[in-house]
Amino acid sequence: MIPLLLLLGSCTLGVKARTLWTERNEITVREGEEIFIKCNYDKTRYVFAKKYWCHGEFSTQCNVLGDNDKRASSARLHIADNKWGTLSITMRNLVPEDSGTYWCGIEKAYADIMISVKLTVIEETVSEPVVAFIGNPRDSCLGLPVSIDCRSTTGRHLNYSWYNQKNRVVIGSNTLKIQCDKLTQADEYYCEASNNKSKIFSSVIRAQLLDSTDNICKYIIILQDHDNYSCPLPTTIMPGITTAIQEVTTSCAATTFQEMSTNVSVELSLYNRMESWASLRWSLPAIELEYLYKAYLPHLSQNVSFQYKRFFSH
Template sequence: MEAEGVVKTSLQLQCDRKQITAHVGGDFLLTCSYDTSRYLYSKKYWCRGNSRETCEILVDSERRTQTKSTHRSHVKDARRRGLFVKVTHLQSDDSGVYWVGIDKIYADIMTSVKVVVTEGKNITFVSVPVSKPSLWPLSSLINRPTCWGQPVTVRCGCARGTGIRYTWYHEQTVLHHSSDLKLHCGAVKRDSSDYYCVAENAVSSLESGVLSVQVLMPADSGCIYVINIQGQPVYDCADRMSTTTTATTPSPTTTPSLTTCQATMKTHTDTRNYSFPINQTDQEQLFSRPWMGMPFWYTLLRCISFASLLMFLIIVLRCTKARHKRAKRKRPVRFRHLAQ
C-alpha cells in the first residue's frame, strides 16, 4: 500500500531535480510540475526537515509564512506553467533535506529535495539573465517536408544567458524539459495546436514566440501538416492535399467528369452547325421527346385532328344556319301567290 501511495504522489508532483549542489553566496531555481486539474488553486509551500511530518514551512505561494529564511526563499505558482522554488544568498548551514508540498486535506502532496551547499572557491558567480528565446527548425522548411509527413525538429535557444533550462509547453501543458521539440505524425493529432518554449535560469524567465501546427490530414504515418514559425518561410500543402484527394477518390466519381467533358465537346460541335435551323439530331429528339407519357408526334397528330374536327363542325353549323335563313325568306312569297 505504501508503494502505491508513493507512485501516486510522484505522478501528482514532480520536480526536475532530487539533489541540488550549490556554493555559498550562490542561488538555485527548482522547477516542478503538478496535477493542475486537481490542485491548480491549492497552496504550495517550501519546507525544511528530515521528515515530511515535522518539516518547517519556510515560505508558501500565498506569502503568509514568515521565518528568518523567508526573504531568501521564494515560491511562485505559475499555474499551468509549473511551480518554481528559488533560494538566493545560500549559506553553509542551508544544507539539508527540503520538501516541496501542496496543501491537501488529510495528507499533503510532497516530494523531497536534498540541498548541498559547499564552500567552493572564493569566486563570485554572476548569473546573466536570459534573452527572449528564438525558435528555428533543424532542417529547412523550403522543401515543405511536413507536407509529405516527414518529421521536423524545432530548437529553442537564447542568444544570452547562463545556466539556461528550456521547457516546452503545449497550450499551457508541460511537454518535457529540453531545448528540442520533435514533431511527427504520431505526435500531431489535432486540427491545430500551439506550442511555445520557456527559457529560465536563476534570475529570469522568458517565453518564446508561438509555434503553430495545423494538421490537414491526420494519420499515424504519411500525414500532412503545416508548421508556422515567426521568421521562417510561410508555406501550405494545398497542392499536396489536392493530389492526395484525387489519388484516393473512387473510380465511379471520375465518370461525371468524363461525361462533362464529352458534353462540353458535343456542345462545341453543335455550335459549329449554327447555319441549320434544326439539324437531323434535333428533329429526331423533337419528335421522339415524350410528352405526358406519349410521343410528341402522336400528341401533335391528335391536336391537328381535333382542330380539323372543330373547324368542320363550325362550317357545318354555319351552313345549316344559312339554309334556315333562306327557307324563311321563301315561305311568305308562296303564301301571297296562293292568296291571289
Template sequence: MKTLCLLFLLHASLQLQCDKKKITAYIGGEFILICKYANEFLYSKKYWCRGDTRNACEILMDSESKNKHRSLIVDAGRKGLFVKVTNLQFDDSGVYWVGIDKIFADIMTSVTVVITDVPVSKPRLWPLSSLADRSTCWGKSVTVRCGSKRGTGIRYVWYLEDLLLCHSSDLSLDCSSVEKDNDYYCVASNDISSEKSDLISVEVLMPADDSCIYVVKIQGQPIYDCADRMRTTTVQPTPLQTCQATKNIRSDTRNQSLQLNKTDHSLFFSRTWSGLPLWYSLLRWSYFASLLVILCIILKCTKTRTEKYAKRRKKVRCRQNRHLPQ
C-alpha cells in the first residue's frame, strides 16, 4: 500500500512542478511562482488555494476567474502556469497549493510562504539645523537625526561609545550633555537585521553649563571650527563663579558615579552580541545545549532497551531449541 502511495505521489509530482517549494518575501512586496504541467491538462482549470493540508484548502483564485485580487493566476499553456501575489502582509505566511482540477483526484503541489520585515539599510546621520551656522560655537544645542532609507519596523538606539544612551531616532547635544570629547553612533535594527551608522565626533573646546564651545563633526556635513570664538572669549572667574563651577563639578561627579553604578548593574543587559542582548544569547545557547544532552540520553536509553530486548529474544530461542525433539 505504501508503495502504491509513493508511486502515486511521484506520478503527480511529474505532472505538476513549480520552481520553488519555499518562498521568503518582504512585507509590502510581491512574489511570482512559475509552474510546469503535463500537456494533458492544457484545458483543465488551475487554482491557487491556502491550507495546511490538501483536503482543507481554501481556493483564493483560479485561472477562469476574472475577479480582481491580490492573488493572480495566469495559465499560459505550454509556457507554464504563473502565480503572482502582491502587497504582501505578515498574515500571508502559511502553506499554499497550486492545483489542477481533475476528476476523482486533483493534481496538487504545496508551497510554503514566509513574510518578513524588510532588512534595514545603513542609517544616515544629519543635523536638523545647519552646522555651517556654527551655532555650537556659541553653546547652542544641536539635534542629530538617524534614519535608514530602507527597512520596516525599524528601532533606533543611540550609543556613547559602548554605553547605551537612549531609544530614539534623535540625539540632542547641548552644554549639559557634552563635557568632554566623545564619539557617538546610532544603531538601526528590526527583527531580522541591524546596521550601525558612522561616528559623530564631538570636540569640547570649553566646557560649561551654558555658553560652552564645542564642535560637531559628521561625515558629509560642513567642517568648521570655533577658533575665532575662542580668541574673542576670555574667562574672568569671580569667587562666585568659581564656587558655582566647583558645585557643578561635584554634582557632575556624583551624577557620573551614579551613572557608572547603573551601567555596571545593567551591563549584562545592555551589551549586545551579533545584534542580540548578551543574556538572550546565553539563554539561547543554554537551551540548545540542554536539548543536545536530552537527545543523547534518549539515544542511550533506546540503545540499552534494544540490547536488552535482543538478549531476551536470544534466551527464548535457546530455551525453545532445548525443548525441540532430537
C-alpha cells in the first residue's frame, strides 16, 4: 500500500541518479494545456516495482495522485507503465492551481526512489471577445430577429454582458438578440468578457433601421472586420411578385397580413397568384425567394401556408 505521506529519509540521491530520471525537471505551460512526462527507470531492477506520481513541495510530504495500477485521483490524470523502463504521466486541462512540485517515485524497502518535476501553469488573461452572427444576418432584411454571439478564446470562468450606447446592460449573456421593433434609428452595442482577474470589451456593432416601402420593418447590422451586406428592395427586384401581393391586399381592403389570413377569398386569390408565379420562381435569386418565404408565410392560415411551402419547394 502506498502511503499518502512518505517518511523522512525516503529519498536517496545517490540511488536516484542511477535508477530514475526524466528528460525535463521544469515545465511551464499555459492554462488549459496538458503535459506529458516520461519517468525512466532501470528496467532490469524495477520493472515489477510499484511506481507512482505525487504532489508536494518536499519528497517527505508528497500526496500520491496515482500509480501504475491505473489508480488516479482525477480524470485529468493518466499514468501508464510500459514495463520497458518508462512510466508515462499525462495531466490534462491544467489550471494555475496545479502549479507546484511533483515527484516520480518507485517503492523500495527502507527508501523510496524519487525524482522531482516542477510545474508552472500560466494563467491566461481574458482575450478581446470576438463577435459573430448566429445564423443568417440577412434575416434583418425581413424584420426578423438576428442573434450575435460574443466569445473570448482565452480566460477561465468567464462572464459576458452586452451594453448599449448608453453603457447600460442589455443582457447578461454572450448572446445578443436584436429585434427590429425595439430599435431606434441607429443603435450601438458592445460586449464585455470578464472574470475575477480582468475584463475586456469587444468592438462596437451597429444596428441601423432602413426606410421601407412594403410595411416590413427592416434593418442592417454592421460588425467591424466583417463583410457588410445590404437588403434587397422587393419593389425593384421583385416587381411581379410584390405587385401581385399588393393587388390582392388592396382589392380586399386588407391593411395587415393578419387580416388577409382571415379572409378566405383573399387566400384563394393569393393561392391562384402563387400558381401563376410558377414560371417566375425559377428566375428568382435565392435571397428573393427567402424574402418572400419568411416575410409572408407567417401571416397566412395553415391551409394556404402548406400550399405556399409547396410553391417554394418546387
